[in-house]
Amino acid sequence: MSAPVIQDRVQAKKEVRRIKNLPTVPGIVAKISRMVENPETSAAEVGRLISQDQVLSAKVLRMANSAFFGMSRKISSISQALVILGFDVVKGLVLTSSVFDMIQKSMAGLWEHSIGCAAASGAVATILGREDAEEILVAGLLHDLGKVVLALNLPEEMEIVQKKVASGPILFYEAENELLDYNHCDLGQWLAEHWNLPESLAEPMRFHHRPEKAVLKPECSAIVHLADIIIRAKGFGNAGDILVPPISMAAWEILSLRKTDFLPILEILEPKLANLCDLTSIK
Amino acid sequence: MKRISLDKAVPGQVLAEKLTRPDGVLLANQGAEVTEGLLRMLARQNIDTILIEEADGRSAEEVMADYENFLAGLEARFIRVKGQAVLMALKKTMIFLAEKDRDETLALLAPPDDPPPAESPAGSPARG
Helix, strand or coil, X not given: CCCCCCCCHHHHHHHHHCCCXXXXXXXXXXXXXHHHHCCCCCHHHHHHHHXXXXXXXXXXXXXXXXXXXXXXXXXXXXXXXXXHHHHHHHHHHHHHHCCCHHHHHHCHHHHHHHHXXXXXXXXHHHHCCCCCHHHHHXXXXXXXXXXXXXXXXXXXXXXXXXXXXXXXXXXXXXXXXHHCCCCHHHHHXXXXXXXXXXXXXXXXXXXXXXXXXXXXXXXXXXXHHHXXXXXXXXXXXXXXXXXXXXXXXXXXXXXXXXXXXXXXXXXXXXHHHHHHHHXXXXX | CEEEEHHHCCCCCEECCCEECCCCCEEECCCCECCHHHHHHHHHCCCCEEEEECCCCCCHHHHHHHHHHHHHHHHHHCCCCCCCHXXXXXXXXXXXXXXHHHHHHHHHHCXXXXXXXXXXXXXXXXXC
């Protein structure tokens, strides 16, 4: 190939360190701005909305976990972060996030995939009766952040991966592994380290294609793995390829789900997806 | 289904979601018919939008064509995982729900006294 592709993991990691900001969704940003101006808006309402935006969620969590706030333990959820940061800080984050409109436009498919995966993660977590459903939802939202890094910071590599995907029934992840010395899971992991995201969120970013490798919370990576499969099966959004990836049977066993559980999961998910479609078109 | 603002809702529509207050108190069940009284109550509870079932402007032929397209898309997406029983169960469940959605949409198109749509794959006689 002729493109000067970065095949060295160390070099790719340096690229990740250069990232200061990532794109976000203008519609949701505008809505949060309006919400925080209304004195009657509750923290829970703002938290729910922010949890649906991958980059904004990451920013809020990055700040909540920064040394400036001096927290003795990592903060993993938006609602927890909102209590500590307050509406004013959140508003500042919203405004600084709103300058990436044009880039966001090109990421529309991945945004739909991410928010859909978040909704599916939440649906699976609900069926499993998980108390940390919100955290898992955020993990679902962030799981493909490595693809955002690839698209924005490594465009030539993105292009050859996309060409490979277009050539046949091959997963984006498989094409990355074939052509590069790293994949979006590595990029996501490095970004998570750089942003000081808690391991409970970083782990599913790293292991959603290999959930059996997760150590800290294997069931969270397993849920995101399954949610990724479900949302791809729905054909909701664009994850870079159209395929349903194979399920890790180890992950399926970790979750102790039955095949009949797909029906209630999908019944929870359907109305959520209808709501998400609405959110993406807010002007 | 479709999300609409409360002031666009009209009696006779069918709710496609369960509505609860922030404290968890039930306001209306999924499947409930929209009435003037319900709309007034929801307005008092500061509900801005509701999700409704809809006859979405598609003809019966279009509903059937969309269903066939859905099946074709599903086949393409599942092409790599045909040997995995768990994922075949997921696919089967999705087809079950799509058939249900197809039949409910066709029922909304039909006059109230018509029998439910036939199961024949070619589709029942359509009202355009």
